[in-house]
Amino acid sequence: MKFRRLVTLVMISSIWVWCCSVSSEQDLAAGKIRVKPGAEVFLEKHIGLVKNKRVGLITNPTGVDSSLNSLIELLFSHPDIDLIALYSPEHGVRGNAQAGEYIPFYIDDKYKLPVFSLYGQSHKPEPGMLSNIDEYMRSFDTEDAGKTPEDSMVAGIDVMLFDIQDVGTRIYTYIATMAYCMQACAEAGIDFIVLDRPNPLNGLAMEGPVLEYPHFSSFVGLYPIPVRHGMTAGELANYFNENFLEKKANLTVIPIQGWIRDMWYDETLLPWVFPSPNMPSLDTATVYPGQVFLEGTNVSEGRGTTRPFELFGAPWIDGFKLTDRLNSFKLDGVIFREAWFTPVFSKFKGKLCGGAQIHVLDRDKFKPWETTLYIIQTIKELYPDDLKFHRDYFDMIMGTDKVRNALEQGVKVPQIIKQFREDIEDFAEIRKPYLIY
Secondary structure (H helix, E strand, O other): OHHHHHHHHHHHHHHHHHHHHHHHHHHHHOOOOOOEOHHHHHHHHOHHHOOOOEEEEEEOOOOEOOOOOEHHHHHHOOOOOEEEEEEEOOOOOOOOOOOOOOEOOEEOOOOOOEEEEOOEOOOOOOOOHHHOHHHHHHHHOOOOOOOOOOHHHHOOOOEEEEEOOOOOEOOOOHHHHHHHHHHHHHHHOOEEEEEOOOOOOOOOOOEOOOOOOOOOOEOOEOOOOOOEOOOOHHHHHHHHHHHOOOOOOOEEEEOOEOOOOOOOHHHHOOOOOOOOOOOOOHHHHHHHHHHHHHHHEOOEOOOOOOOEOOEEEEOOOOHHHHHHHHHHOOOOOEEEEEEEEOOOOOOOOOOOEEEEEEEEOOOOOOOHHHHHHHHHHHHHHHOOOOOOEOHHHHHHHHOOOHHHHHHHOOOOHHHHHHHHHHHHHHHHHHOHHHOOO
């Protein structure tokens, strides 16, 4: 009897090991668990690009390998790399600055390296301006000043590395920072290397207007790409370099290993690190390509809550009434739940807001930009005397004034969407030569 039990246990153990092996092979075949960000590939295979050169690094907390080791630390401690300067995008190298918060030059406490600001620099806020951070953000983000490295900031380096996780939405400022720095490095004769990372929203879906260039070009939308563009930072770098930079950069893109275009970020099995203080999860990034446009209105986009961009509302909104109307549209992949919240900062700080939370049920069917158009239109219909647009800012982040004009004139959402379908189809063809994956 004991022998039979032993044999049975051995057989069960063997089957378990075989099943685990098959599961791992299936994961590998599906492109899972072997996805490596460009930073990791660079350290394994391309150190020769920077050996015996003075290196600058544009990064933030997302600059890590798949084991969460900081690229700053990996470069700083590498015997063949001379890391001499860090460059800070919006929110800071440590990710400690809120949206719109001025970032000064400083010396990093841990590494004793200079940290040059790419979001502030010599362009300092006027006295008292920071008392209304939302207003300052709308003002500062649409200006060029303080975003491009000055000559003295790059004079001491031979090669610049860019390693930041983007979120797949045109309005997010990191891709503009990348473009500005590419231009500065091109003019200074400095090599530029993009350590590529996945588009967290996959590389297939595209949505929203293609920015009308150059009239609506700004730091929150620099070049003519859609709101949701379906490209990686490395692919965008190639596109920008070929078509828009006054002088082409000596550009190298280190590709991601194992990423497939239909992958969402959680399918890569890479750890999620906050790309910015109000982007805590992939859920946030999923709704962001639509909900970011609430920044251009007097409706709270949920900043100052634990669910930014998923929660939205205002003190004058009835959450029950709003969600009843929104759910009546039966939009693909999403449902709305009435919610009340009190932001601890940003719009309506300390005031109780009524509104809703977006619950995405099927992210492959969900259309964030289209959904937010329905939200804005519904709020306008229910509260015509209360809803206000920050007109210039709304148009800048939308990349056109056609959407706001249509919403103000009462044009229905399906008609608004129809205006931009051909632009998306055209962009899908334009981007093809620059796709890496």
